[in-house]
Amino acid sequence: MSNPSLIAQNQKAIQERILCLQGRLAEIVEHKDGNNMFNQSEFSDFKVKVGKTNTKTYFVSRFLMAQRSSVFQTMFKTQFKEVMDEEMEIKADVNAVEAMLLFIHQNKKVENVDLAMKVVQLAHLYEINLLQDQCELFLLENIKLKRAQECWTVADSLGMDYLAYKCVEVIYLNYRLPELKPDVKEQVNDVPVVKEIVFNKYDALDFTDLHLNGRKKLLVRLKNHMGRGDMHFYCGFRNDRQHNVAKNGSDVEILFDADEMKTKYAGKQDFVIIWVYSYAGGNKIIECFMVYF
Structure with missing residues (x-):
């Protein structure tokens, strides 16, 4: 990492990854006029319950869920218990699940580092590729030293090599080792x-x-x-x-x-x-x- 040419080479690769993600996400526009449609029982044909104790229920659209996620698409095509009961339970952070559902229904982007590190794991789990790309892009552009190690752990577990290296780069470039006296x-x-x-x-x-x-x-x-x-x-x-x-x-x-x-x-x-x-x-x-x- 101390080799300047190696640092420059990897920084170039990360920048190319950022440009690639920006291209993929350029046409995603938030549906702000859909604020009154999301989580409304009148327009829903499925429910998502979140949390372990104090559960929260979201009213969602099967069509939009299946359109964005191959996992949900497969689930809705089968006779799983969740499909028969017209509801499923997700044991995860409520804010992260809500952010995932808002992206699915309104293209609402995740714009918070802590939340992005949680949502990117849900996006990976449910194969919501555009959401995973959006979280990766946000983290590549916004990760700072304070959260870099935690972000590296998430990125490494998901096989997100560019993000993992970005975290290592942030740690390295912001670290200064104090010198000890010779004696x-x-x-x-x-x-x-x-x-x-x-x-x-x-x-x-x-x-x-x-x-x-x-x-x-x-x-x-x-x-x-x-x-x-x-x-x-x-x-x-x-x-x-x-x-x-x-x-x-x-x-x-x-x-x-x-x-x-x-x-x-x-x-x-x-x-x-x-x-x-x-x-x-x-x-x-x-x-x-x-x-x-």
């Missing part, structure tokens, strides 16, 4: 930086990034607090996710060498991405964090 460097270089990760429930882990600040070693501790003997741990790099494995529920310590990480996995970047993966009984947790040299 301090000598004292800390051989002392490992310790990263302890405790698995105690099947939930997303709250990882913060690490800055080695010139130290030569990183010690990652994976601890099993699940009370299960069939827990499997995996820890590794972007293209080597099974670098070290702990089976049978045991805790594990993995010592990484900074020079080896830089040589094998960082390439021209000033950081590596380390993945942590746990699996037991059909449940899994996958998370990652960045290590800056």
Whole structure:
């Protein structure tokens, strides 16, 4: 990433992607005169219920849903329970679902970073391609450092390579590593930086990034607090996710060498991405964090 020509090359690719998306979305015009038509039972032939506890019901059009989504189109052609009952339930963020339905019915664009990161996942799930393109374009043009890592996680999980690289670029170009004094460097270089990760429930882990600040070693501790003997741990790099494995529920310590990480996995970047993966009984947790040299 520190190679200026590589940065310029990828920035050009991202700009070409932005122009491509702008071309696809140029003819999408919001139907503002349809505000009185959306979510009106008189003009609806299907209902969408959203939420887990306090559900909200939206009155929608099968025709418009099927027109925009191949998933909905397939569903309406079958005898699924939802079709027979003339309603379906979506367990997702209410605002995200409403934004998806507004796009389907009125071409209303998503213009908020937090909302776009939620809606793009729904668009991917229900194969609403234009909505996914619109969210991707908005994020490419508006993602900032504060939300870049979360956005990268979403983009990587959906295979959105241009957006994923844009997030990495934002993180890199906005990061400045503080310099340590020479005498301090000598004292800390051989002392490992310790990263302890405790698995105690099947939930997303709250990882913060690490800055080695010139130290030569990183010690990652994976601890099993699940009370299960069939827990499997995996820890590794972007293209080597099974670098070290702990089976049978045991805790594990993995010592990484900074020079080896830089040589094998960082390439021209000033950081590596380390993945942590746990699996037991059909449940899994996958998370990652960045290590800056």
